[in-house]
Each structure stands twice: as structure tokens, then as C-alpha cells.
Amino acid sequence: MVKILKPIGTSRWLLRNYPKLTLKQISDFCSIDFVEVMVIKNQLDKGVVIAESNPVFDGYVSIEELNKASEDNSHVIKFLKGNDINFKPTKRTFIPIIEKQKKNSAIFWLIRNYENITDEQIKKLTKSSYSTIKKVKGNNFYPPLNINSPLKLGLCSKELFEEVLNNLKNTN
Structure with missing residues (x-):
């Protein structure tokens, strides 16, 4: 399963640039809680500064997919293929x-x-x-x-x- 590196920034970008997307669509796409997306949406009007992250630019999703999801509220936003990256931290061995x-x-x-x-x-x-x-x-x-x-x-x-x-x- 693909996970976004900056889910809060991505959800804020989606809320600002695609207001027709439902909170459920955004929470499912960003893998964060529905309530957290509501809080982020409420903070948009209050001027709270959060660094936004463009999922199109980062290669997670296409503009066409976001437009489909904006038109159809039941549409599940799908990731682009080839983004299933497994981040494995390198294990360093200690040598006495x-x-x-x-x-x-x-x-x-x-x-x-x-x-x-x-x-x-x-x-x-x-x-x-x-x-x-x-x-x-x-x-x-x-x-x-x-x-x-x-x-x-x-x-x-x-x-x-x-x-x-x-x-x-x-x-x-």
C-alpha cells in the first residue's frame, strides 16, 4: 500500500485546490483520520500556517483522477502506478x-x-x-x-x- 510522506500538507493542498472533494475522499487518500481532515479544513479559514504538499507534483496522483473525484463524490482516488515504494531504513552495524x-x-x-x-x-x-x-x-x-x-x-x-x-x- 502506498503511503504519502506528508499527509497533512497533502490534505491541506487538496482542501484548498479541490474544494469539491469530500472529507472522506481526502482522509482515505491521505491515510489520516476523518476528524483530522475536518480540523485542517477549519484551520484554512483561521490562517494557520501548514506547509502544503502537491500530490500531483510529488507523483502520487494525476489531475484527471482528482477531477473525476471532484465530479463523483463516491469515487475513490487512486494512486498512480509505480508509486509503491517501500522505504527501508538501512541498518547500520556497530563494530566495537x-x-x-x-x-x-x-x-x-x-x-x-x-x-x-x-x-x-x-x-x-x-x-x-x-x-x-x-x-x-x-x-x-x-x-x-x-x-x-x-x-x-x-x-x-x-x-x-x-x-x-x-x-x-x-x-x-
Whole structure:
């Protein structure tokens, strides 16, 4: 189901520009309560300032649809097709500082012990980003106190670690 981002502003715009629309039509279209639409209509005459939102300009409905609804009071205002947008907020994951330090330590250990290791292999073992790897290589961070392998720090499995080491030996 499509929901309008600014339902109160949209209902105010509809009340001002399409006075023949019924309050029921507006409340159904804007997904707000009938009484709330009545309050907004009463506030039009009192000069209460509410930011209006044009549903035609925002792409929710066409002018033809609004004209049909103005002529026929039983007509249900339909949304334009393609407006069924699901707004999903991106979920950010929190990474504790200790985990970041573990990754830096593992990257530092890998670079020190295996000079010909590629960034792709480091990323695979430590599950870190390329920017983090570049920062560690460029010494743009505080040197870790506890330098250990990614295996000891629990960042990768033994099988994965051995697979990457075998690939390194085969490339030499």
C-alpha cells in the first residue's frame, strides 16, 4: 500500500485546490483520520500556517483522477502506478573498537609475515575493507599492541587460513 510522506500538507493542498472533494475522499487518500481532515479544513479559514504538499507534483496522483473525484463524490482516488515504494531504513552495524583493533593487528601481522600477500587475500582473511588495509599498509594508524594472526584472533577459520597460505606458496 502506498503511503504519502506528508499527509497533512497533502490534505491541506487538496482542501484548498479541490474544494469539491469530500472529507472522506481526502482522509482515505491521505491515510489520516476523518476528524483530522475536518480540523485542517477549519484551520484554512483561521490562517494557520501548514506547509502544503502537491500530490500531483510529488507523483502520487494525476489531475484527471482528482477531477473525476471532484465530479463523483463516491469515487475513490487512486494512486498512480509505480508509486509503491517501500522505504527501508538501512541498518547500520556497530563494530566495537576491540574488533577494529583485532582486524588492524591481523592485517599488520599478515603484511609483516607474508610480503607478497594481496589485498584481496587480506580482505578474505580479516573481513575488513580495502580502505582499512591501505591505512594499515600506509602506517596511518596506531600500531597494535597485540600483533597476532587472524587465526589466533578468531577472524577466520583454519581451513580458510590454510587455503590462502597454500595459494601464496603456489604463486611463489
